[in-house]
Amino acid sequence: MKLTVPYLGHIDIFLNAMARKIGPEFVFPPKTSSRTLLLGTKYSPESACLPFKFILGNFIEALEKGADTIAMITDHGPCRVGMYDVVMQQILKDLGFQFDWIAMDDTRILGDYLLRFNRERKKRGVSLWESLQAIRFSWKKVKLSESVERMAQKARPLEVKRGETTRVLTDSLRWIDEASNFRELSQTHQQCLEKFNRIEKDDTQNPPKVLITGEGYMVINPHANQDIERRLGEMGVEVARTVWFTTQITHALHLDLFNPKSKRKAIKASEPYLKHNLGGECNASIGYPILFKKEGYEGVIQLLPFGCMLEAVAKNILVKVSREYDLPILTFSLSENLSETMIDTRLGAFVDLLQQRRGRKRNR
Known part of the structure; x- marks a missing residue:
């Protein structure tokens, strides 16, 4: 089995570690590029959302590289990921590819994925203990990857040499991916900390804090949101985001009960505005700004693919949240036609607004 999956955060680092330890062989698509989007747009239905086009393009490129099995997340309810x-x-199939398909959702994951994984494990002669250790090691790699990303979110608005944080982050993620055992991973952790500490920072700055929320694929993948997190950081803004690979997994497995800013808590915070959980990230997109406002965040950016029904519902409710919590919220409806210039212009105006609000509060 040569398995491929859609890009979702650092899933590539997780699955690379699994493949090296116990298998199966993973075939990752090339890094998402303009060709990826071109292929996805060419063969997608006209009304398909941007994540659909990116993922379809990824799958075409992975099948061209020799993948023979696709594992795809799916969902229930009105979110179009269910289709x-x-x-x-x-x-x-119409394009002539032959492959096996594994649907991963909460009702079919046991039969469609875990049983296949168990068959592959036995075929390769890997013990259950070795499998558990491999999962633990892979999980630790992803947690460290997300930790260095959070360090980058804090360092980037303070950096003196523009782009240094991004270079350190890129190196750190490569080192984490290359680590082959727990000892090497621990050494890599120290190496990453040292590199981030060496970044020259202007600690006199007090950057505004902005939360990025919205549809999961658009929030977690820089190639889908035009690297909006980096752009904000280089404008002097400290960024946090609501969607991470590990938080999505812990939410699905009900392991986030004691996390004060979990997706579960965000859905609960949205209940005064939306009584029913509509699915996707809709309710969480409403609740997260409320949770992060209490942590001192001064603005919110909502990202949604053009035509996304659930985030459109959230967008309308966020108008009321913005008014009641005195929290500026900027929405980006992203499509393949949105230019970088437009994004930079709107982000620049939003950052100026946050700085002006700070000035007015100081003068009171």
Whole structure:
């Protein structure tokens, strides 16, 4: 089995570590590029959202590289990710590709994925203990990857040499991916800390804090949101985001009960505005700004793919949240046609607004 999956945060680091320890072989698509989006747009239905186009393009490129099995997340309810399962399979078959398809959702994950994984494990002669250790090691790698990303979010608005934080982050993620055992990973952790501490910073600055929330794929993947996190950081803004690979997994497995800013808590915080959980990130997109406002965040950016029904619902409710919590909220409806210039212009105006609000508060 040569398995491929869609890019989602640092899932590549997690699965690379698993493959080296116990298998199966993973075939990752090339890094998402303009060709990826071109392929996805060419073969997608006209009304398909941007994540659909990116993921379809990724799958085409992975199948071209020799993948023979696709594992795809799916969902229930009104979110269109629930249609990816059927529609993508048909498109890829019409293009002449042959492959097995694994649908990963909470009702079929046992039969469609875990049992296959267990068969592959036995075929390779890997013990259950070795499998558990491999999962633990892979998980620790992803946690460290997300930790260095959070360090970058704090360091970037303070850096003196523009772009240094991004270079250190890129090196750190490569070192984490290359670590082959727990000892090497611990050494890599120290190496990353040292590199971040060496970044020259202007500690006299007090950057405004902005939360990025919205549809999961758009928030977690820089290639999908035009690297908006880096752009804000280089404008002098400290950024936090609501979607991480590990938080999505812990939420699905009900392991986030004691996290004060978990997706579960965000959904609870949205209840005064939306009584029912609509699915996707809709309710969480409403609740997270409320939670982070209490932590001193001064603005929110909502990211959604053009045509996303659930985030459109959240967008309208966030108008009321913005008014009641005195919290500026900027929404980006992203498509393949949105230019970098437009994004920079709107972000620059939003940052100016936050600075002006600070000035007015100081003068009171």
